[in-house]
Amino acid sequence: MKKNIIVGQSGGPTAVINGSLYGVVSEGLKQAETGCIYGMINGIEGFLHDHYMDIGALDATNELELVRTTPGAYLGSCRYKLPEDLNDPVYPELFKKFDEKEIGYFFYIGGNDSMDTVSKLSRYAAGIKSDIRFIGVPKTIDNDLVETDHTPGYGSAAKYVATVVREISADATVYDNKQSVTIVEVMGRHAGWLTAASMLARKFEGDNPVLIYLPEVAFDQNAFIEKVNKCLETTPNLVVCISEGINDGKGTFICEYASDVGVDNFGHKMLTGSGKYLENLVKEKIGVKVRSIELNVCQRCSCAHLARVDLDEAVNAGIYAVHAALEGETGKMITFVRNKSVPYELSYGTADVNIICNKEKPVPAEWIINEGSDISDDFIDYARPLTQGYVELPTKNGIPLFAYRR
């Protein structure tokens, strides 16, 4: 008997999360064993409120092809955590809905928290002897999932950060040689993978960004000021990249040091990022011209610097997930296994989702050098292959065209 597929997206969007959605849907449509392909609107949370669509039907139009290159999460996302207690009534409620829709295959595209959802649903299914198969498809610009060489979404985000930091560095040196400091704050609360990618912006040895700080190493404010002073001697227009999550190593984020910044016009406490805090610190301690730039949400959802390698791998992860489910796997996440870096060769595998969920993979300590202010060349060998290749985007009236739910 044919069984239906349901697929959802969860957590923060990326530039290629819809590539994986495209992979699941396009491959699902090809299979004899599968029927309809449903998409959960706003993940498992929306599905609980009966928000879903017949995403397989998009195939009849050009829309599915457009989904492939559209950044953001076409189906919408959620940040909903299923209860720890598998006796919670939400589980039978969900499985009743699965049964009503004759679901045989459940795919969830997301990061740590999404894998937690796959873990719980597959464990509950085992308990009630349901034969629905639950497969996680990895996705995160943070690149912090264990058991996989890297994650879809990281390559394009890394390319975005490297390119934009190169542009910011060009902008920073446009005026004269008077000293200036530009602090660029990159996403990443706990893992510095994305900030590390800023080193790919360098055009020559010693080029900006000269200093790079990740959350993996305790951040010492005095040492930072000393480094900046030293670097300004040789690089008068200095660019520094920091992770939003840099911290003192004792559990306090650097941005939390800005606790006394006062309130806005309306009495709300002003929140300050780590970049803004360090901007003020440099102004106070060194007195040179200084600005901080927080890369905005485009670092996670821009189509500007899609890496073909990343997009292709995201699509393949979706395709591989369909095959894994049809072959009987459940409670698994698709993983990337790097065979070699030069030339770059990847294979796909699966790993137990229970050992993946709620864990984080940091940048290796040995790759963080110069007292935590730089990244070693090992990182280049790791990251560069993931940022390769250009993707031609469909455009209309000169602007990239995106798919959207009507």
Place this chain on the structure above:
Amino acid sequence: MKKNIIVGQSGGPTAVINGSLYGVVSEGLKQAETGCIYGMINGIEGFLHDHYMDIGALDATNELELVRTTPGAYLGSCRYKLPEDLNDPVYPELFKKFDEKEIGYFFYIGGNDSMDTVSKLSRYAAGIKSDIRFIGVPKTIDNDLVETDHTPGYGSAAKYVATVVREISADATVYDNKQSVTIVEVMGRHAGWLTAASMLARKFEGDNPVLIYLPEVAFDQNAFIEKVNKCLETTPNLVVCISEGINDGKGTFICEYASDVGVDNFGHKMLTGSGKYLENLVKEKIGVKVRSIELNVCQRCSCAHLARVDLDEAVNAGIYAVHAALEGETGKMITFVRNKSVPYELSYGTADVNIICNKEKPVPAEWIINEGSDISDDFIDYARPLTQGYVELPTKNGIPLFAYRR
């Protein structure tokens, strides 16, 4: 006798200011009447300190071709205003330097202030009967120069803003339907051309950004809150674009209303942009989830969304400048004359730099509709042709390659 060329860049960088530099240099190299081509490092200010280079020599390498697609200002820029008094000793000092280098043709690529430099030098030259010819090449993302249909740099910046606002809008709707407001602050202190371009982000009628505010119309905070409340009824995830220069119509920028936000950890007064101020206002008056995003320097110097039309016109402006100078013109700026919009046709002309400098061209009042909260479709006909076409960038290791001075 052959005379040499000198060329400089001034004011803020753009994505195509180096296209104009490429135009001047490549065309200058072809002429029998011209000798060396010098580039002022950091504009007229740098030249006063004898900072210049033989930029014509780049032609022997691939570097000149690379300059064409490199964002930022290859020669470096300055924000230096020549004295109003033409009897100031800086003028004979400059002309002595010109004579020493046998300069016959002076090209200055920039905006209002740069045209002021061209104006003063050409008037001084007339006074001393110097035959050096002074030509301005327009450049500004602000698109606010008079006597020209538009300015090089605007088309690519407009395309950048439209694309990024479309991406931000995709990101803003990723979670569920709980109401949210995203405020995007776009560059433009006095003219709203660049902010207006955000309307090109709309995928369908009524799409985000639903509200757009320019500095040309007085901004009423109460009316704004009413509009936002009303729009949230039909667009639960609302995106609003504002110019950094929105003001109350009585000479006070909206950001200046945030005068009481207190001081940072070090006692410095906290500066808040108009976007951040409105974020706090929405939080206070409406209470929905709200964030503000300041588009960073990439809106002026990103290579991500180079418009071929814009780059080609920037190059042509440089080429046309060389011809104008050789034909004996001086004290002129190259202008763009639109023959028609559909199909788009442009010719090049010149205008007296004295009636251009220190003036600003606002967005026409009749294009600003809905009580100053939207832009009419007339703007689309005007702006869309300027954003067309894709430019393939040279890359190295997957990242766009930029030229830089060694």
